[in-house]
Every structure is written in structure tokens, then in C-alpha cells.
Amino acid sequence: MSIQTRAGTKRGEEELRALASEGAQLDDTDARGVARWAAEHFPGTLAVACSMAEGVLPHLISQDSPGVDVLFLETGYHFADTIGTRARVADELDVTVVDVLPELTVAEQDLKHGPRLYERDPALCCAMRKMEPLARTLAGYEAWVTGVRRDEAPTRTETPLVTFDEKHGLVKINPLVTWSLDDVTAYANEHSVPVNLLMYDGYPSIGCEPCTKRVAPGDDPRSGRWAGLAKTECGIHT
Numbered sequence: 001m002s003i004q005t006r007a008g009t010k011r012g013e014e015e016l017r018a019l020a021s022e023g024a025q026l027d028d029t030d031a032r033g034v035a036r037w038a039a040e041h042f043p044g045t046l047a048v049a050c051s052m053a054e055g056v057l058p059h060l061i062s063q064d065s066p067g068v069d070v071l072f073l074e075t076g077y078h079f080a081d082t083i084g085t086r087a088r089v090a091d092e093l094d095v096t097v098v099d100v101l102p103e104l105t106v107a108e109q110d111l112k113h114g115p116r117l118y119e120r121d122p123a124l125c126c127a128m129r130k131m132e133p134l135a136r137t138l139a140g141y142e143a144w145v146t147g148v149r150r151d152e153a154p155t156r157t158e159t160p161l162v163t164f165d166e167k168h169g170l171v172k173i174n175p176l177v178t179w180s181l182d183d184v185t186a187y188a189n190e191h192s193v194p195v196n197l198l199m200y201d202g203y204p205s206i207g208c209e210p211c212t213k214r215v216a217p218g219d220d221p222r223s224g225r226w227a228g229l230a231k232t233e234c235g236i237h238t
């Protein structure tokens with residue numbers, strides 16, 4: 001069965017795998033070069049994932065792919081500052097923010113599974129509010145761009161620049177793999193990109209409010225995510 005994207009019929013897996021292999025040869029220190037390559041090979045079939053910690057990745061990609069879709073996982077559990085940053089990214093950058101919604105509202109989930117599922121079974125909560133909606137949405141694209149960096153956590157040190165995403169069946173592009181948090185901040189300052197104020201308040205990695213805690217200066221930036229639980233990733237990038 002063929003899948004339709006905004007730009008027509010989605011290319012087959014073999015072709016996308018070949019493009020991923022080509023992309024893997026790019027210079028991983030040249031984020032703008034990677035953005036140009038993505039624009040050239042995936043016009044109208046590219047999506048940018050953004051947690052709204054800042055708008056750096058949407059800004060970078062929109063330079064060569066104006067109006068690009070920016071996917072925001074609207075779990076219903078975000079900080080007010082994150083929703084504010086989403087609004088600024090939509091208003092100030094040349095992008096199209098797409099809210100990726102779960103099947104159930106928070107109220108419906110509470111009725112079906114009981115309140116505060118994130119405390120009792122965060123894996124199920126993330127599966128319903130992040131992973132299923134993302135997988136459903138990515139099916140309509142040929143490539144997605146993420147802001148994953150190798151320095152973010154021990155689980156991310158081997159992140160490739162470009163790969164074929166086996167789980168979602170499309171090309172995955174990580175142009176910021178070699179960047180540090182300081183590089184992200186410097187880019188945001190240089191280009192006047194919207195930044196979530198929580199970034200300056202002890203939250204270098206921002207997720208849903210119930211599952212994100214402040215971290216001490218110098219600590220693993222992602223140690224505030226699901227703090228106190230064995231869970232370190234929502235499953236999107238693993």
C-alpha cells in the first residue's frame with residue numbers, strides 16, 4: 001500500500017535506505033550543510049521534531065526548508081513556559097508547527113487508567129502520549145530531523161548523524177550530534193531564536209512537567225527526566 005506525503009507518494013524503503021547511507025557520509029560538524037542536504041533530498045517530506053526547549057533546530061532547518069513542519073508532541077502535560085515557547089516558535093520562525101496529539105485527552109486517560117498514570121506506569125503513559133502519536137504522524141514523512149546530541153546522556157554517545165530509522169521506517173537526521181549545550185545557546189543568541197525560560201532556571205532538558213525536575217549545575221542534563229525512576233528515555237530515540 002502506498003503512503004501519501006504532502007509532496008506525493010512516499011518513496012520506498014530501499015530508496016530511503018540509500019539516501020540514509022549517503023547522508024551518513026556528510027561532515028557531522030557542519031549542521032548547516034546537513035540542513036541543505038536534507039532540503040535538497042526531502043522537499044515537502046521533511047519534519048522537524050521539537051520539544052520547545054528552544055527553537056534552534058526549527059530555525060536551522062527552516063533556512064533551507066522554509067515553512068517546514070515542526071512536530072510538537074502535545075502530551076497535555078507541558079510547562080506553561082513550553083507552551084509559550086511553542087507559540088513564539090510558530091509566530092517568529094518560518095515554520096509550520098504541527099501539534100501531535102494522543103488518542104486520549106488527559107481527562108479520558110485519567111478515566112480509563114486512573115489519575116497520574118505517569119507516577120505508576122510512565123512507560124505506558126509515554127507510549128500513549130508520545131510514541132504512538134509520533135509513529136502515526138511520521139508515517140506521512142520521508143525524513144525527520146531531531147536535536148539529539150551525543151553529549152546529552154550516556155545513552156546518546158553513539159548517535160549517528162544520519163541513519164535509517166528502523167522503528168519508524170524513514171530517514172532520521174541528527175544535525176546537532178556534535179554540538180554542546182553551549183553551542184545551542186550561542187546559536188540561539190546569535191539568531192535571536194526563542195528560548196524556553198526554563199533553560200535558564202535549571203532545566204537543560206525539558207519534558208512533561210510531572211516528569212521533569214531541576215538539575216544541579218554540572219549534572220547530567222537529562223538526569224532531571226523521570227528522576228528517581230529507572231526510566232531515562234521516553235523511547236522515541238531508542
Ligand code: SF4
Pocket residue numbers: 075077117118121122123125126127129130207208209210211234
Ligand atoms: S513524560 Fe511523563 S507525563 Fe509525559 S508522556 Fe511520559 S510519563 Fe506521561
